[in-house]
Amino acid sequence: MLFVCKNYVLALLLLHAFSLPGSAVAAGLARGHRRDVLPGPKGCDVFSGSWVRDDGLTTAAAAYTGFRCPVIDPQFNCQLYGRPDADYLRYRWKPASCELPRFDGLDFLTRMKGKTVMFVGDSLGRDQWESLICLLHAAAPQSPSQLVSTDPLYTYKFMEYELVLSFHRALYLVDIDVMQGKRVLMLDDIAENAQAWRGADVLSFNSGHWWTHTGTLQGWDYMGEGGQYSEDMDRMVAFQRGMTTWASWVDLNVDPTKTRVFFQSMSPTHYSSKEWPNPVSKNCYGETVPMTGLNSTAPPTGQEQVIKSVLQGMKSPVRLLDITALSAMRKDAHPSVYSGDYSSAQRANPAGSADCSHWCLPGLPDTWNQLFYTLLFYQ
Numbered sequence: 001m002l003f004v005c006k007n008y009v010l011a012l013l014l015l016h017a018f019s020l021p022g023s024a025v026a027a028g029l030a031r032g033h034r035r036d037v038l039p040g041p042k043g044c045d046v047f048s049g050s051w052v053r054d055d056g057l058t059t060a061a062a063a064y065t066g067f068r069c070p071v072i073d074p075q076f077n078c079q080l081y082g083r084p085d086a087d088y089l090r091y092r093w094k095p096a097s098c099e100l101p102r103f104d105g106l107d108f109l110t111r112m113k114g115k116t117v118m119f120v121g122d123s124l125g126r127d128q129w130e131s132l133i134c135l136l137h138a139a140a141p142q143s144p145s146q147l148v149s150t151d152p153l154y155t156y157k158f159m160e161y162e163l164v165l166s167f168h169r170a171l172y173l174v175d176i177d178v179m180q181g182k183r184v185l186m187l188d189d190i191a192e193n194a195q196a197w198r199g200a201d202v203l204s205f206n207s208g209h210w211w212t213h214t215g216t217l218q219g220w221d222y223m224g225e226g227g228q229y230s231e232d233m234d235r236m237v238a239f240q241r242g243m244t245t246w247a248s249w250v251d252l253n254v255d256p257t258k259t260r261v262f263f264q265s266m267s268p269t270h271y272s273s274k275e276w277p278n279p280v281s282k283n284c285y286g287e288t289v290p291m292t293g294l295n296s297t298a299p300p301t302g303q304e305q306v307i308k309s310v311l312q313g314m315k316s317p318v319r320l321l322d323i324t325a326l327s328a329m330r331k332d333a334h335p336s337v338y339s340g341d342y343s344s345a346q347r348a349n350p351a352g353s354a355d356c357s358h359w360c361l362p363g364l365p366d367t368w369n370q371l372f373y374t375l376l377f378y379q
Contacts (some may be wrong), residue, residue: 004286006286012042014111015253023078023233032181032312033057033264036339039339042379043094043098044095044098044379045095045097046095046098046100046317046371046374046375046379047095047322047323047325047326047371048096048097048325049093049094049096049326050096050292050329051082051091051092051093051094051292051295051326051330052091052093052094052095053090053091054090054092055090058092058102059090059091059092059367060102060103060135060241060366060367060369061089061362061366061367061371062089062362063103063134063135063138063139063285063362063363063366064134064135064137064138065079065103065362066078066079066080066360066361066362067079067080067240068088068138068141069130069134069137069138069361069362070133071130071133071134071135071137071156072130072134072145072361073126073130073340074316074339074340075123075335075339075340075341075355075357075358076127076130076215076335076339076358076360076363077339077340077361078335078338078339078360078361078362078363079362080340080362081335081339081340081342082338083335083336083338083360085288086302087106087288087332087362088288088289088330088332088333088360089291089350089362089363091290091330092330093367093370094310094328094365100370100371101370101373101374101377101378102370102373103135103366103369103373104139104140105135105136106136106138106139106140106371107377108135108139108159108373109136109139109140109143109163110160110161111377112161112163112164112201112202112310113166114161114162114163114204115162115163115201115202116163116164116165116166116199116200116201117132117163117164117165117166117200117201117202117204118166118167118196118197118200118202118203118204119166119167119168119204119205119206120167120168120169120170120173120193120196120197120204120205120206121169121170121171121173121205121207121358122169122171122206122207122208122210123358124206124209124264124267124357124358125167125205125206125264126154126167127171127203127267127359127361128264128365128368128369128372129154129165129167130165130167130205130361130365131198131361131362131365131366131368131369132165132369133156133165133311133370134361134366135366135369135375136158136163136164136197140160140161143158143159143161144158144159144160145157145159146159151169152168152169153166153167153168153169153196154166154167154169156166156337157210165282166200168193168197169245170193170197170207170224171207171210171219172185172207172210172211172219172220172242172246173190173193173207173242173243173246173253174180174189174190174193174242174245174246175189175190175191175192175193176189176219177189177222177224179216179222180223182222183219183220183221183222184220184221184222184223184224184229185219185220185222185223185238185242185288186224186225186263187223187224187225187238187241187242188224188225188226188241188245189224189245190212190245190246190249191268193230194249194253198253199211199273200259201260202256202259202260202261202262202376203259203260203261203262204261204262204263204264204321204372205246205261205263205264206237206263206264206267207242207243207246207302208239208266208303208304208306208307209221209266209267209357210233211235211236211238211239211242212303215304218220221366225241235302235327236302236303236305236306239302239303239306240309240310242308243306243307243310246310247310247311247313247314250314250316250318251314251315252318254278254316254377256316256317260319260376261316261318261319261320261322262318262375263311263316263318263319263320263321263322263323264321264326264368265304265307265320265321265322265323265325266301266303266304266307267323267327267357267359268324268327268328269356269357270283270284270287270331270334270356270365271283271284271356271357273331276331281350281351281354282351283336283351283354283356284331284332284334284336284354284356285336285337285350285351285354285356286336286350287332287336288332288336290329290330290331290332290333291329291330291331292330304324308320308368319375320375321368321370321375323371323373326367327359327364327368330359330364331356333359333360333363334353334354334355334356334357334358334359334360335354335355335358335359335360336350336354336355336356337350337353337354337355338360339358341353341355342355
């Protein structure tokens with residue numbers, strides 16, 4: 001009789017637990033069966049899909065705000081600098097043939113305990129680096145941390161987890177030497193920059209945009225290769241040679257059993273509203289929704305062709321974080337005039353000053369890191 005009574009009481013307790021929407025039992029089982037935490041099939045192309053509106057605050061960008069993350073640069077912090085709309089935060093990436101695992105910050109911190117993750121490249125790599133810090137900080141807001149900024153190397157450490165997240169600013173990946181007061185872009189030399197990359201457990205590189213800059217934005221005076229110097233050459237030829245130097249270094253110096261290597265594909269810009277229907281301005285200013293449909297099928301740029309051809313020729317396994325097409329749909333996700341780097345006069349002139357190349361944080365780079373998380377742990 002006592003046994004029956006105990007079973008009856010236990011049944012009542014379980015029934016009561018499942019009747020409470022916030023109960024630990026119900027929540028625990030829900031976590032075990034929700035589709036959004038299941039990895040996609042191993043062969044799933046997570047970069048092919050569409051943007052789906054999600055008002056349930058389950059997007060990667062909903063994890064934090066621009067007011068609560070300790071590392072967001074002014075140029076990325078659209079919320080802090082007055083962006084009035086928030087719809088750009090309410091879209092999640094949906095692969096065409098599988099479910100994308102939700103980014104789990106505590107899971108990342110636990111799996112990567114004692115590791116070093118380094119992003120190397122330009123400000124688009126920095127955009128992703130800051131996003132990852134924000135996502136992890138949101139998951140463990142009370143966890144002690146330390147930021148050390150000594151240009152060109154920036155390091156954020158989660159002390160409790162002994163996890164180091166670094167960003168190494170190397171716009172061209174290859175070295176720039178100074179000779180007789182002139183900056184020389186060394187297409188065949190990467191030794192100086194590469195010193196900072198040794199010992200990392202995960203390396204994520206990007207480059208491409210700065211190779212086409214001219215005038216005041218050009219970061220060098222001469223190009224050097226094999227003891228020969230020139231004032232200029234075909235920029236895609238130069239990029240190909242620089243990328244080949246980088247690839248050779250990875251093949252010779254990175255042990256794939258100890259270090260995983262990624263390369264972020266080209267991040268698109270939205271400076272011409274002729275590229276999409278029903279524009280609201282000359283550029284990305286005022287855009288509040290993504291382009292609809294599946295990925296853009298625009299032809300690849302010269303930089304994209306170079307990156308893919310170099311990666312295909314490598315001996316080392318380098319995974320392409322192929323964010324180009326899915327990001328091309330996000331004309332709404334740039335800072336435009338809501339950048340802390342702009343003066344009031346620049347903000348009043350969106351036609352001439354809008355930043356349509358970087359991305360708001362929180363925002364699109366949080367999805368890049370959701371994809372990065374998927375490649376690291378599920379594929």
